[in-house]
Amino acid sequence: MSTATAANTETKPPAPAVETVRVKVDGRVVDVPRTLPDWQGKPQPTTMLQACAIAGAEVPHYCYHPKLPIAGNCRMCLVEFGTPMMGPDRKPVLSEDGSPKIARSVLPYEPGTPRGAIACATPISPGMEIYPSSPATKQMREAVLESLLINHPLDCPICDQAGECKLQEYSVEHGQAESRFAEVKVHKPKQVDLGPRIMLDDERCVLCTRCIRFSRDVAQDDALGIVNRGSHNSIAAFPGRQFDNNYTLNTVDICPVGALTSKDFRFRMRVWFLKETRSVCASCATGCNILISSREESVYRYEPRQNDAVNACWMCDSGRLNYKWIGREDRLLNVRSSRSGARAWAAVVAEIAETLRSAPQGSVAVIASARQSTEELYLLKKLAAHLGALTDSVERLGEGDGFLVNADRNPNTNGARMTGICFTEVGIQIPKIAQGIRSGRIHTLIVFGEDVTRHGIDSETLSKVSTLIVSDILPNETTRRAHFLLPGCAYAEKRGTFVNAKGRLQRFLKAVEPRGEARPEWEFLQELVHQVTGENLGPGFEALFNRMAKDVPALASAGVEWGKVGDLGAPLTL
Amino acid sequence: MTFTIPRELEAELDELATRYPQKRSASLMFLHALQERFGYVSKEAVEWTAAKLGVQPIHVWELVTFYPMFRQEPAGRHQLKVCRTLSCALGGSHKLYRHFCDRLGLDPNKHGLQTTKDGKFSVEFVECLASCGTAPVMMRNEEFHEGVSCEQADALLARCS
Ligand code: SF4
Ligand code: FES
Numbered sequence: 110m111s112t113a114t115a116a117n118t119e120t121k122p123p124a125p126a127v128e129t130v131r132v133k134v135d136g137r138v139v140d141v142p143r144t145l146p147d148w149q150g151k152p153q154p155t156t157m158l159q160a161c162a163i164a165g166a167e168v169p170h171y172c173y174h175p176k177l178p179i180a181g182n183c184r185m186c187l188v189e190f191g192t193p194m195m196g197p198d199r200k201p202v203l204s205e206d207g208s209p210k211i212a213r214s215v216l217p218y219e220p221g222t223p224r225g226a227i228a229c230a231t232p233i234s235p236g237m238e239i240y241p242s243s244p245a246t247k248q249m250r251e252a253v254l255e256s257l258l259i260n261h262p263l264d265c266p267i268c269d270q271a272g273e274c275k276l277q278e279y280s281v282e283h284g285q286a287e288s289r290f291a292e293v294k295v296h297k298p299k300q301v302d303l304g305p306r307i308m309l310d311d312e313r314c315v316l317c318t319r320c321i322r323f324s325r326d327v328a329q330d331d332a333l334g335i336v337n338r339g340s341h342n343s344i345a346a347f348p349g350r351q352f353d354n355n356y357t358l359n360t361v362d363i364c365p366v367g368a369l370t371s372k373d374f375r376f377r378m379r380v381w382f383l384k385e386t387r388s389v390c391a392s393c394a395t396g397c398n399i400l401i402s403s404r405e406e407s408v409y410r411y412e413p414r415q416n417d418a419v420n421a422c423w424m425c426d427s428g429r430l431n432y433k434w435i436g437r438e439d440r441l442l443n444v445r446s447s448r449s450g451a452r453a454w455a456a457v458v459a460e461i462a463e464t465l466r467s468a469p470q471g472s473v474a475v476i477a478s479a480r481q482s483t484e485e486l487y488l489l490k491k492l493a494a495h496l497g498a499l500t501d502s503v504e505r506l507g508e509g510d511g512f513l514v515n516a517d518r519n520p521n522t523n524g525a526r527m528t529g530i531c532f533t534e535v536g537i538q539i540p541k542i543a544q545g546i547r548s549g550r551i552h553t554l555i556v557f558g559e560d561v562t563r564h565g566i567d568s569e570t571l572s573k574v575s576t577l578i579v580s581d582i583l584p585n586e587t588t589r590r591a592h593f594l595l596p597g598c599a600y601a602e603k604r605g606t607f608v609n610a611k612g613r614l615q616r617f618l619k620a621v622e623p624r625g626e627a628r629p630e631w632e633f634l635q636e637l638v639h640q641v642t643g644e645n646l647g648p649g650f651e652a653l654f655n656r657m658a659k660d661v662p663a664l665a666s667a668g669v670e671w672g673k674v675g676d677l678g679a680p681l682t683l
Numbered sequence: 684m685t686f687t688i689p690r691e692l693e694a695e696l697d698e699l700a701t702r703y704p705q706k707r708s709a710s711l712m713f714l715h716a717l718q719e720r721f722g723y724v725s726k727e728a729v730e731w732t733a734a735k736l737g738v739q740p741i742h743v744w745e746l747v748t749f750y751p752m753f754r755q756e757p758a759g760r761h762q763l764k765v766c767r768t769l770s771c772a773l774g775g776s777h778k779l780y781r782h783f784c785d786r787l788g789l790d791p792n793k794h795g796l797q798t799t800k801d802g803k804f805s806v807e808f809v810e811c812l813a814s815c816g817t818a819p820v821m822m823r824n825e826e827f828h829e830g831v832s833c834e835q836a837d838a839l840l841a842r843c844s
């Protein structure tokens with residue numbers, strides 16, 4: 110886990126000189142910043158754990174999480190340390206060779222025994238020495254781990270966390286091969302139905318309280334607590350209350366063990382079989398960064414991916430679970446022209462190009478979803494400009510929650526605006542397009558990714574269109590009426606970018622293969638634009654992106670290139 | 684069952700809450716008062732307390748489940764508390780406890796408070812009742828009994844109605 114050092118691609122003005130503190134980690138001298146951002150981004154004195162991370166020594170931890178307030182309860186991060194000895198004159202005591210003498214911290218009543226401190230909550234001081242790999246530190250870790258495992262069921266073979274469990278990981282490094290515990294383990298509640306999306310196994314819990322702190326401090330729903338006493342301590346919600354806020358699944362991510370599991374994901378796949386692809390959630394304009402886990406062309410789960418400029422480490426439950434449509438049985442699989450009966454991409458694209466080439470200026474209109482990628486919207490705008498076509502997008506409004514969920518439920522409204530597909534006010538051209546169709550001026554309609562019969566062009570109006578060119582993923586009224594049907598891709602099946610509500614250009618990569626004959630829309634649009642306008646915006650995706658980056662002012666002024674967008678995206682000035 | 688709280692008790696507790704810099708600190712006092720009044724702390728009482736003190740019910744529930752002195756179920760009319768701390772343990776409190784359980788059809792090996800089906804008696808072990816010299820010691824509700832033999836225990840049961 111990267112703590113404070115996450116790379117950020119944002120170009121910042123040269124940072125003012127950071128005040129540093131010199132410490133030693135395992136004998137190595139390191140200069141670390143005096144303060145580092147805490148979970149809310151406020152500067153706080155650097156801790157031993159952070160100093161060790163900077164020095165490249167990972168200190169094992171359960172309760173510490175960089176985006177949560179510090180609790181200091183698991184004791185896993187105990188390390189041995191020492192501080193410079195001070196003389197009665199408040200001057201450092203020097204040893205013969207002139208170096209400051211270090212007083213190792215020991216138990217006050219037992220000066221022979223080293224006393225550790227929890228690295229997650231102990232600030233560093235000048236001259237401090239931290240010993241994350243000393244024998245004493247090792248012994249403390251082993252003791253803590255042994256005590257955590259006393260009542261643990263050790264049911265790893267059937268545990269969903271297996272493979273990404275901190276308890277397993279640390280046991281490999283610091284655990285003992287044999288249990289010394291001969292007594293009967295305490296039994297605690299299992300399969301606790303905490304809420305609609307969360308299942309809890311209290312026996313596996315290490316009581317780190319990450320879930321409690323996340324719910325209380327991040328999700329602002331103080332719903333969880335610890336009930337009972339001593340070794341019967343269990344995480345619980347108030348009896349009869351559901352743990353059901355829209356962020357509950359984040360607790361599954363941060364639970365360091367297999368106590369909290371996702372009802373959606375549990376028992377569906379061993380995690381080590383999953384391939385992870387960097388992507389962006391498309392359920393609203395926030396564009397939370399995600400990892401798509403897939404295996405054999407099926408998507409199994411979304412998880413948030415850290416991006417402090419967007420979503421920190423979190424995402425909402427509704428966005429996270431909004432992936433099932435990708436694998437729906439009724440996906441549009443086949444390309445077709447109902448005019449000529451053609452059923453091959455080349456023939457259908459050529460036929461559309463033919464039709465468009467002969468269309469009089471102003472007789473075509475384009476309605477393109479703000480769920481399409483920026484590249485696709487750019488290509489559609491190119492086409493529209495050549496044909497003198499009116500263009501617009503469809504507004505998709507919900508309620509914002511003041512945290513991650515944006516009221517704009519389209520992922521790429523700013524991309525649609527930036528490329529000129531729509532105006533600031535999305536959808537204001539649609540009545541004009543409808544009017545144009547009714548008056549007979551517009552007789553060709555190109556629709557990408559929307560069922561226009563539900564957004565201002567009713568079926569009757571639509572039936573007046575003589576050429577209806579439609580690309581979509583799932584069937585609807587508009588696709589049923591299409592003369593040309595072009596099956597498109599879910600964003601998990603292609604590459605592209607979205608521009609989020611704050612104007613951040615973010616890329617998503619391909620996780621799984623498209624279904625049936627479906628192809629990425631940018632790919633066949635590139636061919637279509639070439640055939641209609643004579644302009645070749647390729648070859649391939651990168652050339653297209655880089656061409657767009659020169660053409661679209663907001664991208665040109667930010668100087669973006671595909672190779673430079675990076676995993677965390679690039680801010681644009683819109 | 685809707686939870687109604689007598690006006691005078693509510694006023695008393697409201698006043699109590701003002702004595703703490705943080706209202707939440709009055710949680711235990713509330714729970715004691717409510718248990719004293721209703722015989723146990725119901726879920727409704729917990730929710731009422733939480734609302735009064737501006738915390739979520741789970742955080743009051745944490746306290747109720749932490750302290751063994753808070754009961755989540757009503758106790759019997761006659762609550763028999765047998766001391767099991769050292770002096771009494773040596774003085775025969777386990778025998779006394781077992782005797783009560785046998786007489787009342789309760790399981791002597793079960794942990795915590797047990798109540799007879801008719802709701803007449805509850806039996807539980809408690810810690811030192813501060814009369815170690817007269818072991819074994821017990822209480823029936825608020826009434827104190829010292830040096831209790833099994834015969835005296837039977838007589839006590841017989842007196843209860
Ligand atoms: S359920 Fe998981 S996150 Fe919550 S306290 Fe237990 S181990 Fe920590
Ligand atoms: S990480 Fe848990 S005490 Fe430091």
Ligand code: FES
Nearest residue numbers: 766771812813814
């Ligand atoms: S030990 Fe029983 S009263 Fe003290």
